[in-house]
Amino acid sequence: MAKYIMALDQGTTSSRAIIFDKAGNIICKAQNEFEQIYPEAGWVEHDPLSILYSQFQAVSACLASGGISPSEIAGIGITNQRETTILWDRQTGKPVYNAIVWQCRRTADYCEKLKEEGLGDYIKEHTGLLIDAYFSGTKIKWILDNVPGAKKLADQGRLLFGTVETWIIWNLTGGSVHVTDYSNASRTMLFDVDKLCWDEYLCEKLDIPVSILPEPVPSSKIYGRVAKGILGLEALEGIPISGAIGDQPAALFGQACFEPGQAKNTYGTGCFLLMNTGEKRVQSNNNLLTGVAWGIGDKVEYSIEGSAFNAGSVIKWLRDELHLIDSARRCDELAESVPDANGIYFVPAFTGLGAPYWDMYARGAIVGLTRGVNRAHVARSVLEAICYQMTDLLEAMKADSGIDFTELRVDGGASVSDIMLQIQADMIQCSVNRPKTVETTALGAAYLAGLAVGFWESKEEIQKNRQVDKVFKPQMPAEKRNEIYAGWKRAVERSKGWIK
16 A cells, blocks of 8 residues: 655755655655856756656665555655756757756746847736746757757657656656646746746747647646656556656645735755745735646646745855855854844845846855954855745835735745844844745645645644744834845845846
8 A cells, every 4th residue: 555655855955855754744855966058157957867767766765664565655746946057859869958947047038039029028927927038938948059969859840848856757658748847837937827827928038949849738737657767766667657747836835824914935956935825826926926726627827926046046156165064053153153144235136036036147256354253154144045035035026016914934044043033033023934844846846746646635634733933023123123124235236147
């Protein structure tokens, strides 16, 4: 009898596999990091085969570590870094180019051209997005225009596009299933989020053949089964692949934010704030994004979203590039050793600024340096910067929705930091609620997969699984908070348009 659901959590810097029981508890997990490729300034790539192999290895290691028999797994759910773009030959299964990662800014100039052509209003109305290099559409076009042989393969009907969940599902099913769930399709800048289909006008404008695009499908559905002879995963043959959802809406689902107005923030590589708006799509007047959160059966629910491109990645930068720390915990220890950042502000615009600024040409900056600043102040400024970015997003979301938040649910790797979440509560002046299971991205994918195979019967059953670890309440006086936040706003202005 099946007792578990497996989630594949394919992230920006690592691939993970996690097995959950019916109560939403983690039974076992495994993780593999893979290489980040930076061919030019502002460009970010991954090897699609490394993504695949690292994910398969995580699955094997997870099963081995938990002593789990594949016969005990009811279904597999997949969640993924979203806008990252892969094109491959359907006959050989080989990618025609590296995956262009969501952080990559190589198509910024082309995005400016689209804006000049007046496509901004159409794209916002139909896709819920703003024109930006962040999204998959212009990445697809870059590969078609710049990779020798790519267009010819497309003309021959051999080329396929997918975001990462599409790539994994296609490989797990032995090349028999080419689908994307609505939440991932919503991040391509090619998908009509009201009609739930590819926008042929936009595909024509970007010269992208509709034939290379996957079939859009709900987030909870049996798409296919693990095929025979998948290297290293032979024992999983026949297990249904029954859930797929982008990482951020997956976390919204995993946090049980099922009611309109409930919101979560994920502190991962980037910082992502999402609010459930129910069956109604909210149009943003403050440069936020709208799209499908998830589809279950014939019902679709929407979300409004703001994202900052660099959050947890900045802590990794301190560790790997600057060598100021040797672990994320050391960043916390340094930050806790000083009462404040000694007047400095760090703006982590390594790959531009996301919402609500949307400046593709901004770059990182440290503002306010004096001789007395030491590495502890730098560490604290990094944690503060993550919180300031989230505050920007929440302020914009309040303005769009008219909702005055009383609680923010949080998750993601960096959410284990107590000092950072206390700073966050002070800056947003409301409670920050951290669950006992912070692996909510994988949990959301597991829940959706489980609903499709009857492992869980309803969202109400899932809601009962959520348990709170700690609640952080604001301690800073509002006047002091406003003074500090105004300094952050000035610092952001210094970073804008740096390379334009």
